[in-house]
Structure formats: structure tokens, C-alpha cells
Amino acid sequence: MKSVRASRSWTRAAVAVLAGALALGVTACGSSSDDAGSGDQSVVIKHARGETTISGTPKKIVTLGNQWLDASLALGVTPVGYIDNIAIVSQNTPPWEPESLESAKVLSATGNIAEQVAALEPDLILVDAFIGDQGKNYDDLSKIAPTVPGLGKAAVNPWQDQVTALGKVLHKEADASAVIANVDKKVEAIAAANPGLKGKTFASTWFGGPTMLMVLTDVNDGSAKVFTQLGMGIPKNLTDQPSSGGRLQLSPERADQLTADLLLAGYSPGLENAYKQLPGYNDLPAVKKGSVVFLTTQEITAINQPTSLSTVYILDKLAPAFAAAAK
Secondary structure, X not given: OOOHHHHHHHHHHHHOOOOOHHHOOOOOOOOOHHHOOXXXXXXXXXXXXXXXXXXXXXXXXXXXXXXXXXXXXXXXXXXOEEEOXXXXXXXXXXXXXXXXXXXXXXXXXXOOHHHHHHHOOOOEEEEOHHHHOOOOHHHHHHOOOOEEOOOOOOOOOOHHHHHHHHHHHOOOHHHHHHHHHHHHHHHHHHHHHOHHHOOOEEEEEEEEEOOEEEEEOOOOOHHHHHHHHOOOEOOHHHHOOOOEOOEXXXXXXXXXXXXXXXXXXXXXXXXXXXXXXXXXXXXXXXXHHOOEEEEOHHHHHHHHOOOHHHHHHHHHHHHHHHXXXXX
């Protein structure tokens, strides 16, 4: 197994390499009653770097990373500027993002982020952990405006926590609850249609190159939440192996250890066939069940850094595999 650097390569390569209409009713519409008279209140948000106090209701928000971006969009707020790592890594706008985002400024992930953000004169900056943890980014951004980074220390934060926190900041707590409830209903419908999923296992993987097969091993990671809601877990033979950041770099020659009932087979461009040729692939339980889902970099990143918008989209993609895995 490789070091922390190896595990981070999945997050940065498949999620954050720099690893709407399709929301089907997830995006909250209008303002809720708890907005009224709350504009002068201060809200304190606790996060991995401490806490941030936000006074009033922010009007100009910058979101750095797809999770905070989608949390903002789900609550009906279009940021003045943003970085969408999923769009960058896939070189394509995610299909779940609304057209309203076209009015926002796309920031460069490789340029001086603090300078670009400062030029927009925001009153709130939301920054996903993979950007906020790099160098002095968080400190520099905090000098510009109140800044909220990742809420927890996990590699991927639960999107529900972000929507809830942002709902408090925007004084749209009822809207935030509705966003979460709408996605929960989607998950509950899948569970009701496939009761056999309870007790089954899943393996979320990304085949990044000839020597890189990354596997999620932390059942408490934000990317695992939707599967645990369905009563699924990660195979013990994977969770028992030493990993870093909740992710294991498994040698492709050991692909036979992917013993899950459901296999999420993410791959870098051009590597789908190579994944199918990994040693032991044809004998995997998921292959025999017909419950393997091949996912583009954009799609596996949507799973690895889930949001309320991307979760609804990707659940539809996974529906046939859920049915097969439940048998």
C-alpha cells in the first residue's frame, strides 16, 4: 500500500484533480418563512479549522469546490464566482447543474485563488477541504471575507451537513431541511424497491492507471453515506486493510479482493476495457450478479464527493445495479 500521498491522489485526481433540471425537484424554490426578520442575526459555524462568525445574510458568495457549490445552488443561491472541480477534471459541465450558474464567474484552480476571490468582493467564502487545506489558502481567504472550509476532518464531508450549515447562514433552515428530505425520499424509494440491499456490500473504486486502483474503505466517509442509508456496507476484507484517508491503493493484480455485491467501477478515460481485464475480474461476485456499474471520471467523482444535486442524478444511473445486487 502506498502512503498518504497515494490515497490523496484519488481525491485530487478523481475528485479534485486540479477524483438544475436534472435535480428532479431537489433544488429549493423561493424563500421560507424563517427568512423573515433574521438578516441582522449572527451565525457561528464550527468547522475543521475552528469556527467562523457570519453577520447578516450574505449576498455575494464564492464557492470553491463542487460540494459547497451545489449546496449553494440547492438553496437557490447562485454564487458570484466558483470553482467546480468535477467540471475541471471531466472537462465538461456536470448535467445536474442548473442554467443559472452561467451567470457566475468561473475561477481558475491553477491561478492565485485568493486574488481572484478578492476581486469579486464577496461577503462569504465557502471552500471545500481539498482547496482549503492546500498551503495558506484558508488563511489567505479568511482575510478577504468570512470563510467556511470543510466542516469535518474526513476526506469527504457529508453534503447534508453542508446544506444544513449553509441553511443556517442564509436563514433558510426550512429550505435546507426540505432539500435533505427530498433526497432521503429518493433513497427510501430505492430501499423499498430493493429490500435485499440491506446487509449487502459495495465497493467504490477508481482505476486511475496501470498501477493505481483506489478503493474506499471508510464506511463513515461522506461518499459512503447514501449506501449505508440503504443498509449496505464495505467488505470486511477491504476495511481490515491499512489505508490512509479512508482510501486504499490496491494493486491491480489484487482486484480479486473486490468481493462486494455492488461494484462501482470508476475509470480514467480509455481504461474501461483495461478494468475488465484485471486479474480475477470475471470471477467477482458483482460481475456474476450483473451488478457492476462502469462510471466515467465525472460520475465516480459525483459519488466520491456527493452533493444533493449529484446524488439524485447518480442514483438513477445506479438503479439497475441496485436491483441486481439486491438478489
